[in-house]
Amino acid sequence: MTATELNRYRLTEIEEPTDEMLSAIMQEVCEEAVRKEKAASRRYFDELRRMCDEYRRTWEHRLQQAQ
Numbered sequence: 001m002t003a004t005e006l007n008r009y010r011l012t013e014i015e016e017p018t019d020e021m022l023s024a025i026m027q028e029v030c031e032e033a034v035r036k037e038k039a040a041s042r043r044y045f046d047e048l049r050r051m052c053d054e055y056r057r058t059w060e061h062r063l064q065q066a067q
Contacts (some may be wrong), residue, residue, distance in 0.1 A: 009021055017025070 009015075009017065
């Protein structure tokens with residue numbers, strides 16, 4: 001099945017998808033889910049690192065002032 005055929009297909013009550021269509025649709029959904037999870041994970045850990053760096057800088061500054 002070509003990408004054009006798959007993109008043209010719409011789930012309706014009139015036309016049942018073939019097993020090949022369902023498999024291709026589920027494969028695309030799976031790939032998109034993996035891609036979105038990786039992006040979300042990357043954003044989460046980037047933000048966590050940023051927060052840790054900010055916390056460390058705050059405490060380094062406090063310690064320097066205390067000395």
